Amino acid sequence: MTAAFYCYNNIMPELPEVETVKRGLKKLIIGRYIKSVSSDNPKSFPNPKSDVNRFMAKARVLSVNRRAKVLLIELSTGYSLMVHLKMTGQLVFIEAALADSNRWGAGHPNSSFVGELPDKSTRVIVSFADGSVLYFNDQRKFGWMKLMPTGLILEDPFMKKVGPEPLAASFTNSVFIARLRKRPRTSIKAAILDQSVLAGVGNIYADESLWGARIHPASIVNTLGDKQLACLRKEVVYVLNLSIAKGGSTNRNYVDAQGKKGSYSNFAKVYRRDGQPCSRCGTIITKSRVAGRGTHSCNYCQALAG
DNA sequence: CACTTGACCTGTCCGC
DNA sequence: TGCGGACAGGTCAAGT
Numbered sequence: 001m002t003a004a005f006y007c008y009n010n011i012m013p014e015l016p017e018v019e020t021v022k023r024g025l026k027k028l029i030i031g032r033y034i035k036s037v038s039s040d041n042p043k044s045f046p047n048p049k050s051d052v053n054r055f056m057a058k059a060r061v062l063s064v065n066r067r068a069k070v071l072l073i074e075l076s077t078g079y080s081l082m083v084h085l086k087m088t089g090q091l092v093f094i095e096a097a098l099a100d101s102n103r104w105g106a107g108h109p110n111s112s113f114v115g116e117l118p119d120k121s122t123r124v125i126v127s128f129a130d131g132s133v134l135y136f137n138d139q140r141k142f143g144w145m146k147l148m149p150t151g152l153i154l155e156d157p158f159m160k161k162v163g164p165e166p167l168a169a170s171f172t173n174s175v176f177i178a179r180l181r182k183r184p185r186t187s188i189k190a191a192i193l194d195q196s197v198l199a200g201v202g203n204i205y206a207d208e209s210l211w212g213a214r215i216h217p218a219s220i221v222n223t224l225g226d227k228q229l230a231c232l233r234k235e236v237v238y239v240l241n242l243s244i245a246k247g248g249s250t251n252r253n254y255v256d257a258q259g260k261k262g263s264y265s266n267f268a269k270v271y272r273r274d275g276q277p278c279s280r281c282g283t284i285i286t287k288s289r290v291a292g293r294g295t296h297s298c299n300y301c302q303a304l305a306g
Numbered sequence: 307c308a309c310t311t312g313a314c315c316t317g318t319c320c321g322c
Numbered sequence: 323t324g325c326g327g328a329c330a331g332g333t334c335a336a337g338t
Contacts, residue, residue, distance in 0.1 A: 012331065043314090061326075087331050088316080123332070138316045187311060195333080201323080203331060210308090292311070293331070 002229045013085040015069060015166070015200025016243035021091055022066040025073070028093050029061045033129040034075075044123035044138060047147045055079035055147050068162045068199035072153065080150045089136065089143030092117060096131030163198040166236050171198070173230040179220055180229055189217035190226060190291035192236065201236060204249065204271045207296045209235040217290045217297055219305040228305075242267065270296040 029040060037052050039045040059075035071083040117135045120123060124136035136145060153159055163179060164171050183191040192201050210217050212235030215228055269279055274287035278298035288295050
């Protein structure tokens with residue numbers, strides 16, 4: 001056992017961050033037996049205690065998967081734990097050896113968490129039979145986890161409507177373009193943030209991929225040609241893969257507990273770079289509001305279409 | 307239907 | 323120093 005614990009502290013979990021959490025959890029919790037679960041916030045974990053007792057306590061973890069930004073932790077009881085981190089959700093896994101002295105964080109290469117758990121943001125505590133613990137921390141309480149029969153996951157309203165996985169081979173130009181063409185009069189940024197158009201893109205990678213494709217975020221979809229949209233598809237795939245390769249924008253390299261500086265800032269081209277020169281043309285990057293979100297763009301090389 | 311806006315939360319930051 | 327307001331952003335309900 002090399003790592004005693006891992007903290008996946010996502011500032012803004014989008015597809016690459018959730019994928020990173022999934023890969024980490026796969027190594028850490030598959031095969032472990034759950035002993036007990038505690039939660040004091042019904043919004044964070046709405047299932048009644050009877051569900052927990054029947055379908056989670058004493059269950060073994062079979063697999064960890066991801067669909068869109070949702071984590072799917074399959075249990076041996078025929079139920080799965082669905083987890084959505086929303087904006088501030090974190091999953092912190094602590095090995096048994098450290099679960100006694102619950103102070104950790106400083107100095108560990110995989111850690112961005114410095115402090116003690118549980119803390120005031122702890123919403124759910126999953127204790128394993130071997131003494132290890134998984135904490136679900138979520139400052140803003142937007143995130144949730146819930147137990148659901150594994151066979152009924154696809155009946156979940158969100159799972160029913162969510163669009164294709166952008167990193168799947170089946171996510172072709174024609175699939176992407178056909179879905180965008182159903183949203184002709186909205187901005188391209190609103191369209192790619194829409195989870196029913198495609199899964200997993202959030203505010204960061206929307207801005208980044210639009211910069212890559214030289215498309216202004218406020219461009220109306222029906223003013224964009226197929227060639228531009230095909231280019232955007234390529235850029236979406238590129239930035240998502242790049243981010244996954246870097247471990248997401250999880251703050252592996254944080255030095256301060258507030259953690260404003262994740263490794264993502266090293267490769268972002270526009271996100272939170274307002275006031276800085278565009279790396280392509282030198283024009284100062286600006287911040288505006290598109291689709292109700294803070295939006296970063298270079299208004300020279302991302303010309304507004306239409 | 308297509309599309310937009312506000313609500314859900316808490317913590318931080320900025321201007322006065 | 324305190325205080326109000328803007329902001330952060332994923333998703334959904336309610337609105338045009």
